[in-house]
Amino acid sequence: MSTSLHAPSAANDPAAHDPSAHDPSVLHDPSVRGFASDNYSGVHPEVLAALAAANGGHQVSYGEDAYTAQLQEVVAEHFGAGAEAFPVFNGTGANVTALQSMLPRWGAVVCAASAHINVDENGAPERVGGMKLLSVPTEDGKLTPELIDREAWGWGDEHRAQPLAVSITQSTELGTLYTAAEIRAIADHAHSLGMKVHVDGARLSNAAAALGTRFRDFTTEAGVDVVSLGGTKNGLMFGEAVVVLDPRATEGLKYLRKMNMQLASKMRFVSAQLVALYGSDLWLRSASHANAMAARLRQAVDATDGVRAVRPTQANAVFATLPTDVADRLRERFRFYDWDRDAGEVRWMCSFDTTEADVDAFAAALREEMAR
Known part of the structure; x- marks a missing residue:
């Protein structure tokens, strides 16, 4: 862009x-x-009111607060039991930290050429996350199993970064939507190749609203492993969350969040916003x-x-x-x-x-x- x-x-x-x-x-x-x-x-205004309400008194820092605990319940309601949220400051931090936790150091991510991680994050996945992006041109911003296969090869070749994750965006950077069936096809194909699936959900709410479905319908139940849950583009002051749907898909996420400077000391003010947004129909x-x-x-x-x-x-x-x-x-x-x-x-x-x-x-x- x-x-x-x-x-x-x-x-x-x-x-x-x-x-x-x-x-x-x-x-x-x-x-x-x-x-x-x-x-x-x-x-x-409802988010501002939630911030003001969360401002009184003292709460334990770094996520041991009542609002972050409530966020876990809210996330479980949307994505299913076992889903866990890790609040972060911004979308780039969410994407980089999520993908970093899903990959070994030699891992690579297959994504659309138009993907935000490839075009608009200023090398953060490569320079901060230490991963290689294998981008695929698409007509509509959407990957398919066939398009993934253009870069999903070379396992065991020490000269090639190993393609071990797929990242898709919902809704895409070109304003298009994946159906639940399309995401299920991607997840099934990726998993059959030993790859994990990440969703950049900066506009996940817009997608769910347009599709008329629950979040879990095109994430958890479609086989997605990790979601970057957006909030800033839908009325928050700041804040997103990495939502782990399959705990087997990540390793060391809580340490990586700190290493990547995405651990808020006053985390209640991130979590309170997310609770205000997703804990109601806002x-x-x-x-x-x-x-x-x-x-x-x-x-x-x-x-x-x-x-x-x-x-x-x-x-x-x-x-x-x-x-x-x-x-x-x-x-x-x-x-x-x-x-x-x-x-x-x-x-x-x-x-x-x-x-x-x-x-x-x-x-x-x-x-x-x-x-x-």
Whole structure:
């Protein structure tokens, strides 16, 4: 993914607004909206309330607190008895620590070429995790047993990193979804080759909401070994969790979490957020709303002459092509990323706090710029 950011115009620049119009301690204009990333959104009010509630008094540090204990119960409800959660600070930390615990030092991971671990984690899997990524080009961001076989070979060859894990993303970086049957086929095939299966679930909630299924339906019951459970993209301030579904798939995870600087001393504030999100239907409400806003945006895109949606809109992402000059002008009003600038492809993301008015305003601006 190309992440060439264009400077925002004065319309999106907080300095261009009268600072006396709002609390001087607020350094941004809360009315400014964007479609660049679901990381741009703020914290869900229910999560903020959970953080405030967790703030009183003292709790034992490094995970021996009531909120982390409650998180284990919440995770078991979603993924089944025996599932264990290891809260971490961020998605990169979750992915690297999870995969590192699944592999010996000579191990390699088969992943899609578009996978976040391959494209957007700045070498962390290789340099911090010490593993080799064996990436496979895909049309839709999804691996299949046949695609895995392109790199799943060479066992016993001392000159080749040993392919011992498969990592898939749900929903994928291209906004597509795996069905439970597709993940089961991958897991069965990987396990038959002696490989383990990891799911990067930064947007796992969006996938479950779109599929109308439980998390366990396309993870635990589909044969997945370890999941990186996302929260930041769905309304948390920070925090994710490595969820171990099969304890035989990992080794030394609690030590690796510390080594990788992902062990929070005040872990209650990570766990309290995850409990607020997954201990109620907040995850489903927020993800369903983001998906619905993406569907609304997709309808507007399809109705706009000269703009072409180029990938399925299955979760909370819309991919489209449009003239580069139009994209550059539109970006002055609403921030978003180029996905493939040479092809004129852009990505628009919707969040838990994206409103119908936000989508309609963006669609109107798109039509205006296309008419120029």
